[in-house]
Amino acid sequence: MSNKEHRSEHRNRVLKGATIITSITNSETTCTIRNQHADGAELKVPLETRVPAEFLLYVPVDGIAYRCITRWRKNDTIGVQFTGTETKPKLHYG
Template sequence: MADNENRNQHRQRVLKGAAILTGINNSEVRCTVRNMHANGAELKVSIDARVPDEFLLYVPVDGIGYKAVVRWRREDRIGVEFTGTEPKPNWHYG
């Protein structure tokens, strides 16, 4: 992450397991939430993961599905903005 990156809010450092739910054939990509605030988060994903520009980020420990839009990508990191929430999809086992 660039030191000179501008943010409106400070992100709380966290380490939470999560799943990127794409809805395409009910698929998911496992990830780790590295830092987070009410409007967004930084995710760590596998370097070869295929992550769409919009998805539902389900964080089991929070019990919330965050509607997410990708704002930046760098190697195995993705910055997302939250655009809303919704319940965990019934097809997701977690």
């Protein structure tokens, strides 16, 4: 592990489509998962997107919604921590 690598878990590079689902407004925002590990992920979102501190991240190819906490944001990239999983959300019609 290099000196620049501070993560305790290796993040696997992936390219998965996902949806950020917020319960406050029942809104959905499409995003892309850039890398992922058991405890979190890095998401690419549209620059103008407002992402709440906590939300569901539905990943159709996994068939899972991850409960997420936003840990950091830099421009159009967001780092999230997974706090649990749920089945496909009822709010999601895709």
